[in-house]
Amino acid sequence: MSYSGKDYALPETVAVAVGAGANIVRTIRDSVGYSIEELALTCGLAFSEIADLESGIDADPIKLRRIATALRLPENALLR
DSSP states (O other): OOOOOOOOOOOOHHHHHHHHOHHHHHHHHHHHHOHHHHHHHHHTHHHHHHHHHHHHHHHOHHHHHHHHHHHHSSSTTOOO
């Protein structure tokens, strides 16, 4: 997926949850029905790396792009 995501809008339920303070990675992951383990396998990250992103310990843009690609989102969709 090579488009930038400038015109990408989060689904309304995700946008509302993120606006209320929910973590964007976890909210999107939950909305598509992935467990952390399934997402880890799909994007090639470790369970702990995804858990760190979801808890706010880590915000590595490279990891966020890998997750976005695995979830079939524009690669910059999680970089907000």
